[in-house]
Structures are given as structure tokens and as C-alpha cells.
Amino acid sequence: MEEYKEKLVVFDKYDNAVDANIVKGALEASGVPAGVIGDSTANAVWMAPIMVVVFKRDLEQAIRAIYDGEMKFEDYSDEMSREEFDNLQMCNRTFADIALKCHPELAPDSGKAYRDVLAMAKDALAAGKLDALNKILAQLP
Numbered sequence: 001m002e003e004y005k006e007k008l009v010v011f012d013k014y015d016n017a018v019d020a021n022i023v024k025g026a027l028e029a030s031g032v033p034a035g036v037i038g039d040s041t042a043n044a045v046w047m048a049p050i051m052v053v054v055f056k057r058d059l060e061q062a063i064r065a066i067y068d069g070e071m072k073f074e075d076y077s078d079e080m081s082r083e084e085f086d087n088l089q090m091c092n093r094t095f096a097d098i099a100l101k102c103h104p105e106l107a108p109d110s111g112k113a114y115r116d117v118l119a120m121a122k123d124a125l126a127a128g129k130l131d132a133l134n135k136i137l138a139q140l141p
Helices: 017-029 041-046 056-067 082-102 112-127 130-139
Strands: 008-014 034-037 050-055
Touching: 008 017, 008 056, 017 034, 017 050, 017 056, 050 056, 056 082, 082 112, 082 130, 112 130
Parallel strands: none
Antiparallel strands: 008 050, 034 050
């Protein structure tokens, strides 16, 4: 049996298999090998989070691919104005910067701070609040 020496890391956790598999597909479409752990019936019964994992060497690329990927206004022009689109792009880029600075695999000293900071950043990102994201980013080393 071949032994794998590359370390897998958790890219993110999701409440349902659909979201996790959408992210996995997006990562793979961006050239990042990814897997889903915990999308079984047993996990659903125990309400365990579903994790998307990537190789540690691909983590930075994965973060950039999902949160700071190539977006085209034409793909969103029916849903939002140019100003809203530009704000969404800036929010995504800022969130990617936050995730890169505090992910425990990229910044091992971050520990619990990562979960707290990323939770606040996700809320700000969902609300489209660039000012809040920039304040969080400014507090990081």
C-alpha cells in the first residue's frame, strides 16, 4: 500500500453536503484537488459539520480561488448594479486576505482567534460590509 505524505487540511466547514460539494466542485474547476469529509447519514444524524479538505500545499490557492476568484460583471449584471458588483469584489478580496492571514495552517499561532475572526468576517461578507471587513483586516498582524 502506498503511503501518502502530503497533509490534508480543512479548507472550511459547512452545515450541509450541498454547500460543501458546490465548494468542492468550484475548487476542482480552479485546479485545486479537494475532498468532502462527513457527508454521510451518520453525520447528518449527529449534526456534525461537513468539511471540505485540500492539500496543505494548495490551501492558499484554494482560498484565493473561492474568495478572490475571477468574477465578470457580465455574469452578474442581471442581479446587481456595477457599484454593487465592485463592492462584492472588494469584500471577497478583503475576506481572502483575512483568511490568508489567520488560517491556522498558514498562521499556526492564530488558534481560536482564527475561528472568531473568520466568523466575524463571514458575517460582514454576507452583509456586504466592506468597512467592517477592513476593520477586521487592520487588526490582524
